[in-house]
Amino acid sequence: MSLAHGYAAQDAHSPLVPFAFERRSPGPNDIRVEILYSGICHSDLHQSRDDWGGALFPMVPGHEIVGRVAEVGADVKKFKVGDIAGIGCMVDSCRHCDNCKADLEQYCFEGATWTYNAKERGGERLTFGGYSDHIVVDERFAVKISPKLDLKAVAPLLCAGITTYSPLRHWQVGPGQKVGVIGLGGLGHMGVKFAKAMGAHVVMITTTPEKGADAKRLGADEVLVSRDADAMGAHAGSFDFLLNTIPVGHDVNPYAALLKRDATMVLVGALTELEPPLRGVNLMFGRKRISGSAIGGMAETQEMMDFCAEHGIVSDIETIAIQDVNQAYERMLKNDVRYRFVIDMATLERAPA
Amino acid sequence: MSLAHGYAAQDAHSPLVPFAFERRSPGPNDIRVEILYSGICHSDLHQSRDDWGGALFPMVPGHEIVGRVAEVGADVKKFKVGDIAGIGCMVDSCRHCDNCKADLEQYCFEGATWTYNAKERGGERLTFGGYSDHIVVDERFAVKISPKLDLKAVAPLLCAGITTYSPLRHWQVGPGQKVGVIGLGGLGHMGVKFAKAMGAHVVMITTTPEKGADAKRLGADEVLVSRDADAMGAHAGSFDFLLNTIPVGHDVNPYAALLKRDATMVLVGALTELEPPLRGVNLMFGRKRISGSAIGGMAETQEMMDFCAEHGIVSDIETIAIQDVNQAYERMLKNDVRYRFVIDMATLERAPA
Incomplete structure (x- = not known):
C-alpha cells in the first residue's frame, strides 16, 4: 500500500475536498504512475453529484489521466520507468469474454471496472480516479504517449478523444x-x-x-x-x-x-x-x-494516441489548479469552457494523512 | 380509358362500397392485369379511415395484387398475355435519382407513386388499388409469378412478403x-x-x-x-x-x-x-x-417471388368475398386473422357505371 492524496466528493451534495487514501502496491503486471494532468469530464460532475444514481463515496473522480511511470511490476513489458502513460475510463475487465478477447473491454460481458466510482475487480475496495497524485494500474489498461505531444492537452484524449x-x-x-x-x-x-x-x-x-x-x-x-x-x-x-x-x-x-x-x-x-x-x-x-458507441478498447485507445502523435492532435483545454475544481464544475454547467478543463496535478497540496 | 369496377371508401367514416371508375388505356410500356386476388394489408384500413392524415377519396385500397396479364403495350418485354403478374405498393417512381438507379424505387428521392391513395405521376388523377377487377401498370412495377404457386396465397407477398x-x-x-x-x-x-x-x-x-x-x-x-x-x-x-x-x-x-x-x-x-x-x-x-426498412425495390421483389417459388413459400391466408371486406376490417382490428385476408376478386359484382 502507498498513501495517495487527491480531491474527493464525500457525498452527492458537497464540494470536492482534499482527501488522503491508499493505493495498492504494484503487482507484477502493474505500473505506478505519478499523475501530471487530469482532465475533467462532464461525467465527473454527474457522478460526483450522483445524478445517475448508485454513486460510491468517497469518490475521487478523473478518468483522463496522463502521468509518468514511476515503478513497474516484474512482468511489465510495455512500460519502463520514466515513460509517459495514459489511463482512461477503465482499469480492468474480465479479460475472457468475447468482447474482451476482441479488444473491446469497454463492452465486457461482466462489466468493465471503471477508473472511479466502482469497486476493484473481485473485491470491495473502491477505485479512485485521476484527481490525485498517483495511480496503480495493470499495464493492459494504460497506453503509451509520445512525449512530443503537449501532455496537458493529451489528457482529454483518454475519454473525449477515444x-x-x-x-x-x-x-x-x-x-x-x-x-x-x-x-x-x-x-x-x-x-x-x-x-x-x-x-x-x-x-x-x-x-x-x-x-x-x-x-x-x-x-x-x-x-x-x-x-x-x-x-x-x-x-x-x-x-x-x-x-x-x-x-x-x-x-x-x-x-x-x-x-x-x-x-x-x-x-x-x-x-x-x-x-x-x-x-x-x-x-x-x-x-x-x-x-x-462507448469510449473504445485499449488497443484502439493506443491506436488513437499514435494517430494523435502522427497528426499533432490534442484537445483545446484550459488548465486549472486542483483548488479550482469546484468552480470549474460550475463553469461547465454553463458551458463556459473551450473545450475541456485539465487539472495540473502539480498544484495538489498534500492533505494530512 | 376502360371502365373498372371495385370497392372504395368514399370518405374516412363510411364502409367500403361498390365503385366504378376509369383506368387508363395501356401505354407502350404498360400491362393490363385482370385481378384474381387482392390481399388486405393493415395499412388499407388505416388509410381508408384516414388514420395517418392526407387521405385522398374516393379510395380503392389494395396493394397486394395478383392477376393475369390481359393486354400488353407495344414495348413490353417482361410479360405476355396470360402470364401471372404481381403488383405491390408502388406503381411508379422518378426513375432517375440515385435510389431509383440503385433499384430501390421505394426510397425514390422524389417519392414513389403509391398504388392507391396517391396521384398518378405528373398528374392529378388518383391511383386506385387492387380491390378492383383490373389494373394498368408499367411493367417495371409488376413482377412475374410462377403459376405453380397457390396464387391466392401469393398476394400478401407483394407487401407483407417483401x-x-x-x-x-x-x-x-x-x-x-x-x-x-x-x-x-x-x-x-x-x-x-x-x-x-x-x-x-x-x-x-x-x-x-x-x-x-x-x-x-x-x-x-x-x-x-x-x-x-x-x-x-x-x-x-x-x-x-x-x-x-x-x-x-x-x-x-x-x-x-x-x-x-x-x-x-x-x-x-x-x-x-x-x-x-x-x-x-x-x-x-x-x-x-x-x-x-420499407418494402423493397422491384428487382428485389422479383428476387423474393423467385425465392418463394423455389422454396414453396406463400402466406397463410383466409380468403373472403369482396362483399365481406368491411367485416374483415373489423376482425383485423381484433387481430382475428391467421395471418392475412385475401379477397377473391371473382366475387366482385359489376357495379352500375
Missing part, C-alpha cells in the same frame, strides 16, 4: 465522405479534429451560430445551424455519417433526416431517453441507422 | 445466425418463414404465449415470450439480428437488450413514435443498431 475516434474509425469515415459532428463541446471539438484528419468533409452541426467561427478554426469545412429549418432542409439526405455528441436526451428526428440512405448516426453522449421520441418512419424511408 | 424479405436479405441473415422475429401477424409470420428458409435459427418473440405452437408450425425453432423477464434476460445479448414487425409505436429498449454487440434491429411496422423513448445507453454499450 469516444469520438472509435466510432469514426469503426464506421470507416474517410475521404469522399460528408460527415456531420453534432454538438460542439468536449466531445464535438475532438470529433471535428479527428474527422478532418481522417480526410472527410466535415460539417459542424450546432444550435449556436456563434460557435461557427471556432468550428472552422478546429477544422470544420461547413457549419450547419440546426435551428435553421431551411438550412437543415438543404442538407437533407446528404450525410454519410453523423457523430452525435449531444450529452443529454434530445430529439434525434431532425438529424435522422440528414442521413443518406443506409447511413448511420452514432450517439456518444446521450445516455438517457431520446425525447421527443424517435419516429420509426424516419428510419424506414432510407434504411437509416442509429447506433451508439 | 417488407420482411428485404431486410433479412440486406442484413445477410443466414446459417449460423440467431434471428428474432418480433410480433406474429401478417408481417411476422412471413418473417419466420423467410428467416427459416434462409437457414437461420429463428426465435419467435411475442407477447402472447398462445401463439407459440403456431410459430413453431411456421418454422420457428424457439419461442420467447417478451413479457417473461427471466426468459428475456436469458436471451440478452444473444441475437445476431432482430426483425421487429410490431405495427405501432412501442418500447424498443427491452428488444435492444437482446442484441449482440454490433447487431441490428430493423423496424418494419412501427411508423410512429417509439414510446416510451429509446435510451441512448442501450445502444452505446455494445454498439447496437436500430434501423428501419
Whole structure:
C-alpha cells in the first residue's frame, strides 16, 4: 500500500475536498504512475453529484489521466520507468469474454471496472480516479504517449478523444465522405479534429451560430445551424455519417433526416431517453441507422494516441489548479469552457494523512 | 380509358362500397392485369379511415395484387398475355435519382407513386388499388409469378412478403445466425418463414404465449415470450439480428437488450413514435443498431417471388368475398386473422357505371 492524496466528493451534495487514501502496491503486471494532468469530464460532475444514481463515496473522480511511470511490476513489458502513460475510463475487465478477447473491454460481458466510482475487480475496495497524485494500474489498461505531444492537452484524449475516434474509425469515415459532428463541446471539438484528419468533409452541426467561427478554426469545412429549418432542409439526405455528441436526451428526428440512405448516426453522449421520441418512419424511408458507441478498447485507445502523435492532435483545454475544481464544475454547467478543463496535478497540496 | 369496377371508401367514416371508375388505356410500356386476388394489408384500413392524415377519396385500397396479364403495350418485354403478374405498393417512381438507379424505387428521392391513395405521376388523377377487377401498370412495377404457386396465397407477398424479405436479405441473415422475429401477424409470420428458409435459427418473440405452437408450425425453432423477464434476460445479448414487425409505436429498449454487440434491429411496422423513448445507453454499450426498412425495390421483389417459388413459400391466408371486406376490417382490428385476408376478386359484382 502507498498513501495517495487527491480531491474527493464525500457525498452527492458537497464540494470536492482534499482527501488522503491508499493505493495498492504494484503487482507484477502493474505500473505506478505519478499523475501530471487530469482532465475533467462532464461525467465527473454527474457522478460526483450522483445524478445517475448508485454513486460510491468517497469518490475521487478523473478518468483522463496522463502521468509518468514511476515503478513497474516484474512482468511489465510495455512500460519502463520514466515513460509517459495514459489511463482512461477503465482499469480492468474480465479479460475472457468475447468482447474482451476482441479488444473491446469497454463492452465486457461482466462489466468493465471503471477508473472511479466502482469497486476493484473481485473485491470491495473502491477505485479512485485521476484527481490525485498517483495511480496503480495493470499495464493492459494504460497506453503509451509520445512525449512530443503537449501532455496537458493529451489528457482529454483518454475519454473525449477515444469516444469520438472509435466510432469514426469503426464506421470507416474517410475521404469522399460528408460527415456531420453534432454538438460542439468536449466531445464535438475532438470529433471535428479527428474527422478532418481522417480526410472527410466535415460539417459542424450546432444550435449556436456563434460557435461557427471556432468550428472552422478546429477544422470544420461547413457549419450547419440546426435551428435553421431551411438550412437543415438543404442538407437533407446528404450525410454519410453523423457523430452525435449531444450529452443529454434530445430529439434525434431532425438529424435522422440528414442521413443518406443506409447511413448511420452514432450517439456518444446521450445516455438517457431520446425525447421527443424517435419516429420509426424516419428510419424506414432510407434504411437509416442509429447506433451508439462507448469510449473504445485499449488497443484502439493506443491506436488513437499514435494517430494523435502522427497528426499533432490534442484537445483545446484550459488548465486549472486542483483548488479550482469546484468552480470549474460550475463553469461547465454553463458551458463556459473551450473545450475541456485539465487539472495540473502539480498544484495538489498534500492533505494530512 | 376502360371502365373498372371495385370497392372504395368514399370518405374516412363510411364502409367500403361498390365503385366504378376509369383506368387508363395501356401505354407502350404498360400491362393490363385482370385481378384474381387482392390481399388486405393493415395499412388499407388505416388509410381508408384516414388514420395517418392526407387521405385522398374516393379510395380503392389494395396493394397486394395478383392477376393475369390481359393486354400488353407495344414495348413490353417482361410479360405476355396470360402470364401471372404481381403488383405491390408502388406503381411508379422518378426513375432517375440515385435510389431509383440503385433499384430501390421505394426510397425514390422524389417519392414513389403509391398504388392507391396517391396521384398518378405528373398528374392529378388518383391511383386506385387492387380491390378492383383490373389494373394498368408499367411493367417495371409488376413482377412475374410462377403459376405453380397457390396464387391466392401469393398476394400478401407483394407487401407483407417483401417488407420482411428485404431486410433479412440486406442484413445477410443466414446459417449460423440467431434471428428474432418480433410480433406474429401478417408481417411476422412471413418473417419466420423467410428467416427459416434462409437457414437461420429463428426465435419467435411475442407477447402472447398462445401463439407459440403456431410459430413453431411456421418454422420457428424457439419461442420467447417478451413479457417473461427471466426468459428475456436469458436471451440478452444473444441475437445476431432482430426483425421487429410490431405495427405501432412501442418500447424498443427491452428488444435492444437482446442484441449482440454490433447487431441490428430493423423496424418494419412501427411508423410512429417509439414510446416510451429509446435510451441512448442501450445502444452505446455494445454498439447496437436500430434501423428501419420499407418494402423493397422491384428487382428485389422479383428476387423474393423467385425465392418463394423455389422454396414453396406463400402466406397463410383466409380468403373472403369482396362483399365481406368491411367485416374483415373489423376482425383485423381484433387481430382475428391467421395471418392475412385475401379477397377473391371473382366475387366482385359489376357495379352500375
